[in-house]
Amino acid sequence: MPSSPDPLYAGLGQALRVGTTLLASLIVGGGLGWGADAYLFSTAPWGVAVGLVLGLIAGVRSTYRSVQHWE
């Protein structure tokens, strides 16, 4: 991650965006699973379950990747 001239500012910026990354992946994963259940295949509740698990993995992965570059 790039550093800004002010370390406090950049540090706060990095810390504050961790939580939403995790949440957004869960929302997208669960949402895609729900969509698949409701509109594509009638596989309820498996679409939501698989989607949430995949979303959780994706969220942890992208959070981990964004934290990896911290000094």
Add this chain to the structure above:
Amino acid sequence: MENPLHIFELHKIVPLSLFGLDVSLNKAVLVMFLVVGLVALLMTGTCTSGSLVPTKRQSLAEMLVEFLRGMIHETMGPEGMRFFPLIAGLFLFILFGNLLGLIPGSYTVTSQLVVTGVFAMGVYLLSLVVGFQLHGVKFLGILVPPGTPGWLLPLMIPIEMISQLARPVSLAVRLFANMTAGHVILGVLFALTLSGGWMIGWLPFSFTVALYGLEVGIAFIQAYIFTILTCVYMGDAFHPH
């Protein structure tokens, strides 16, 4: 007590209709025009004099340009400078939108999910367009992390797709949720001040003042986060992996 969410409700001020579309003016639209006007007023003509010893406004603009240029160079590299107007526009609009919303009686345009959502989707779609333009079909390689064994591909590709799709969602939700939550807390605390009377009202009022200061900081930080994540996503389009 009043519903603390009522400050986010929008009412038509001037009902307008264009080809059957509802384009009525409401408070949010007016504040957006005000934001654009303020940014334009503050920024145009700052560097036309081009004097070596900068005036106050010129040095403010120069600091801003330096700050944004550093951000773009570190994430996208020098070729990303062609997106400088977009990045600067986004940063200034969000910053002034956040700050103007803190004036009592005004409206926080960034507390509308539709505003932040359109920004986030637009930025994300632009990064996809740039990526496919520069790398062609090979840009789909962002869905495959380097060093993935072949048998893991059916699992990794859906996961990477979700984390890609989560990017615009997290951009939009972060800004919207931060601004909405901040204003709700300010509203509730101030309502407590009013209903507390002079005996105990000073306590929530002092919290209101302290939180207001925090909100000013958050206005800057959220504008910064939105802009730098835009830069990071655009940078991924320039240099996948």
